[in-house]
Amino acid sequence: MIKVMIAKPGLDGHDRGAKVVARTLRDAGMEVIYTGIRQTPEQIVQSAIDEDVDILGISILSGAHMKLVPKILELLREKKASVPVFVGGIIPDEDVDKLKEMGVIEVYGPGTSTSEISEQVKSFVEHSDT
Amino acid sequence: MSNIQTHEYELLKGMEKRERRILAKVLSLCESDPGKANILLGKLPKSTAHIVGMTGSPGIGKSTLVNAILNEMPERRVAAIAVDPSSPFTGGALLGDRVRMQSHATSENIFIRSFASRGSLGGLSPSIYEACNAFESFGMNYVIVETVGVGQSEVDIVNVADTVVVALSPDNGDEIQMMKAGLMEIADMFVINKFDNPKSQILLSRLRAAMAMGRKEIPIYLTNALTGEGVSDLVKALNERFLTISSNGVLKKRRKNRLIHHAQSTLKRELDFLIEKIDLEEEGIDLDGLRRKLIHALCWNHSESRK
Numbered sequence: 001m002i003k004v005m006i007a008k009p010g011l012d013g014h015d016r017g018a019k020v021v022a023r024t025l026r027d028a029g030m031e032v033i034y035t036g037i038r039q040t041p042e043q044i045v046q047s048a049i050d051e052d053v054d055i056l057g058i059s060i061l062s063g064a065h066m067k068l069v070p071k072i073l074e075l076l077r078e079k080k081a082s083v084p085v086f087v088g089g090i091i092p093d094e095d096v097d098k099l100k101e102m103g104v105i106e107v108y109g110p111g112t113s114t115s116e117i118s119e120q121v122k123s124f125v126e127h128s129d130t
Numbered sequence: 131m132s133n134i135q136t137h138e139y140e141l142l143k144g145m146e147k148r149e150r151r152i153l154a155k156v157l158s159l160c161e162s163d164p165g166k167a168n169i170l171l172g173k174l175p176k177s178t179a180h181i182v183g184m185t186g187s188p189g190i191g192k193s194t195l196v197n198a199i200l201n202e203m204p205e206r207r208v209a210a211i212a213v214d215p216s217s218p219f220t221g222g223a224l225l226g227d228r229v230r231m232q233s234h235a236t237s238e239n240i241f242i243r244s245f246a247s248r249g250s251l252g253g254l255s256p257s258i259y260e261a262c263n264a265f266e267s268f269g270m271n272y273v274i275v276e277t278v279g280v281g282q283s284e285v286d287i288v289n290v291a292d293t294v295v296v297a298l299s300p301d302n303g304d305e306i307q308m309m310k311a312g313l314m315e316i317a318d319m320f321v322i323n324k325f326d327n328p329k330s331q332i333l334l335s336r337l338r339a340a341m342a343m344g345r346k347e348i349p350i351y352l353t354n355a356l357t358g359e360g361v362s363d364l365v366k367a368l369n370e371r372f373l374t375i376s377s378n379g380v381l382k383k384r385r386k387n388r389l390i391h392h393a394q395s396t397l398k399r400e401l402d403f404l405i406e407k408i409d410l411e412e413e414g415i416d417l418d419g420l421r422r423k424l425i426h427a428l429c430w431n432h433s434e435s436r437k
Contacts, residue, residue: 026222036229
């Protein structure tokens, strides 16, 4: 059984995307924990560790991804949690590569098909060595 | 030492040192391999937590109420287990109770864990006994178990909890509904949540009227979980009840009952596993033959595991 957490850090409350992805992954047979909106990186990382999730999805539409995502990755490392992270939202192309360099496994922008997300999430979990 | 033994040693040490990360791993083991989890937990000292069940229909504010209770217990070590339903079609689940409790995600004394019901029909997770034991081994003072949103007959929580809180909301129905068997019977305490709704007064009188027909007086608390009104009275009552049941024998009785149901659930799990493996190729096997075969396999498994 794959356990995923979908988290929404920062101040934007546009959670439609996060909910659609959570619902999609549920329908793909995964157990999906949704954190709700306006979470701090600390809340997200501690929740992911306590829930012992296989993978963490971050949804950001506020433009603050270059602040929030590195902070989440840093906290995960600090707490020795090797949880793969993917990101969804409005992320400019030039930032996509930077996020991936930091260790984000994939970035999903507008227009991504939901089946693509669920298939890839499955394969990320199957191929991660944790 | 083999890898498995090293892993077990790590888990045992981590639990003793109260490492949160390790507790999270042990809870995962409870879900993925409860048999192994039982063996592991059997090697750890166990303290007694007050196990409180929070049950009631969907959307009446159980998670918000648990969150409000957590607000009132800053000094205690509290675990919250939040169970949500698994899909009968895909096996997937949306575990959304945590949303209401996220303000406690980073609290040092509080540990929230979501469980999917995974085919269990009584409103809980099949690993609920193991999970409660894991939290008790971790030294929690309280374990609050929130069931899935239940109807009238998902009452397994009564076999797990020391105290069952049945939460009702003002729209919960007329006096006949209050008189029904099942959910309404298992309450050690009632909570009428959303009591700012004027209809809650009507519910209160219906509940009292229904109770007056019986012999048992069950305390009723009025709360507004969103604002926290009335919740400190509920928490006070929970604390007092634990002292009472610890001394009057009720706790012992409840724990005995829990042990019986835990044993039953482990045996059922083993049996399910054997049934999956059993070879039905044999010609002409009948009910009695199959029963014998299963009992034999179960006994053989146990004599093997003791070697």
